[in-house]
Amino acid sequence: MTRLPVRIAQVAPLYESVPPFAYGATERVVSYLTEELVRRGHELTLFATADSRTAARLVPICERGLWRDSAVWDTLTHHVRQLARVADLAHEFDVVHFHGDPLHFPLARSLPCKSLTTLHGQLLPVDHGPLFREFASAPLVSISDDQRKPVPFANWQATIHHGLPRDEFEFEPRAGSYLLFLGRIMPGKRPDLAVEIARRAELPLKMAGKVHPGEREYFTEQIEPLLERSRGFTDYLGEVGGTLRKELIANARALIFPVEWAEPFGMVMIEAMACGTPVIAFGRGAVPEVLEHGVSGFIVDNVEEAVQAVARIGELDRAQCRRAFDARFTAARMADDYLRVYERIVAGTRAAVPASDSDADAQQVCG
């Protein structure tokens, strides 16, 4: 395939800046992808908050992340406005890559360039099924094969696993002394089972993660009393970001990931791998795609097996964990994958121009 030069727009959600100050997996992925593509000489435009940091051309939509602006109530109004700015500039791009909610589908049909949408969340047959049937020609990317399962018929172009810059997390060769649970404190991630596993494995547990407003009741009614009862070995740190978060991951003996929902990807697993920290995870959602059992961690079925896996964690080589990351989860690999899709989409369009019409003008129109 010819490697066409592509002029690419990235449209990020506006909830956080790109990259986000603390956590925000989607905004981080957009940042890693954008910077990697700029480094390779592509022409990048990023539609994001004004305080985003990027080497691309930035088209600012709002001052700061909408979740960080207490005056903002209706986040939809800002995302709608973002689409207007995308439409205004669309003639400058070969492909517009959307990362947020699928607000843009009706508009994308009339854009004078190609568009691509990466779905970052869980997909539901009742909601996304009818949507993807209606917009059957909109090209989509999944972040895991498992994410597609509820809507396998959609116009999937590729599964592209997330990736991190090679130097984002430092490799730590020595195994630490505690287990780690890191992630949003929500029922599907089963923080309670992490406590149970640590208790039975007789190791200290550090737990960190944001409590979203809608899940506060779950936290106060189920997790807080459990933390209180487990004070002897469990330490809840609240939401942790930046260097502290990286050290927390690097110095853990293992990351405990007892998910009971269809985790679409699980970014924290590859962060752990980058540090050399193995992962003990339930085999749900994207887990079997991300982890190699016996190499970067252990995939288990229940608490009992997780406890046994903790006992065997010394069998895993932290350097091999890191190598598993280097082989499959770098931002460079992610950028390669996306470029292939961009090129295919853009080439597809050009190929669709009949030979007789392929004069200079037709070449410029990519719709």
Add this chain to the structure above:
Amino acid sequence: MTRLPVRIAQVAPLYESVPPFAYGATERVVSYLTEELVRRGHELTLFATADSRTAARLVPICERGLWRDSAVWDTLTHHVRQLARVADLAHEFDVVHFHGDPLHFPLARSLPCKSLTTLHGQLLPVDHGPLFREFASAPLVSISDDQRKPVPFANWQATIHHGLPRDEFEFEPRAGSYLLFLGRIMPGKRPDLAVEIARRAELPLKMAGKVHPGEREYFTEQIEPLLERSRGFTDYLGEVGGTLRKELIANARALIFPVEWAEPFGMVMIEAMACGTPVIAFGRGAVPEVLEHGVSGFIVDNVEEAVQAVARIGELDRAQCRRAFDARFTAARMADDYLRVYERIVAGTRAAVPASDSDADAQQVCG
């Protein structure tokens, strides 16, 4: 002005059917307007849930109201899909009238017909200000003059107060024995002050209204204990709909409406007026536009004045309340107002076609 025949599409929110089974002010207004326009011989198409009841052509989007479908999680996907159906059929209309969130703005620019948007909620300078500047040419209707205050510069075409079918509520000539608070149990509506007013006026209070999930904490922490303490004279009925709700309004001595937020309209005030029940309301938001002080109720500033107004309620003539409703708040008046705006918008377009281009084809294109 020539009364052009207009082919009209109404795009309703999908949270409830049109009309809704219980409450849902926006869906009710869409229903009243649609049925009134059909009765007058206009060509109406309604984009709404499949279980909506209408004399218009119905384009069904989802089976039932999204809030009544426990399998639905992401309501946005359905509203995006609705826009695709509107775009598919847009060539059949002179004007598309949108009533939901302003999802459609980017699309509306490319529709082959005119569009109009009625804003049904509270508007905020930080959110709607930038939006209406971006889409400065999108024609808007406010439901009260007060609603415009945060964004006076927007492209307002008219303020059109809501209206009810003349026979929707029956006039009740006899004043009842209790005060009534009816509406969503939320801080801005101050149900607690209604209790205080009833206590000091020494009259029983009936209270009915939905508690939304986000306001459950307010209800359990502040309202429930108050109801418990006030059991001697206050009766909380939960969410009430249908005939029971109508009787509750008709048989009240007065509706107490102690709003402390910028109520965009306050539908329940005109429902009370239609029954002949006067309203005692704080003069916030749209209240001074809806009520005539000394005719359809009393506009007061605080609890003390409200208590005095309750004592004077016998001075008001219930028949005059009803006449105030008949004069200004019927669905027929509302339909007249909207038709004037539709006709102005459509005529504006046609006038914009240069004489030399005004052949049959040009006449058919209304973009």
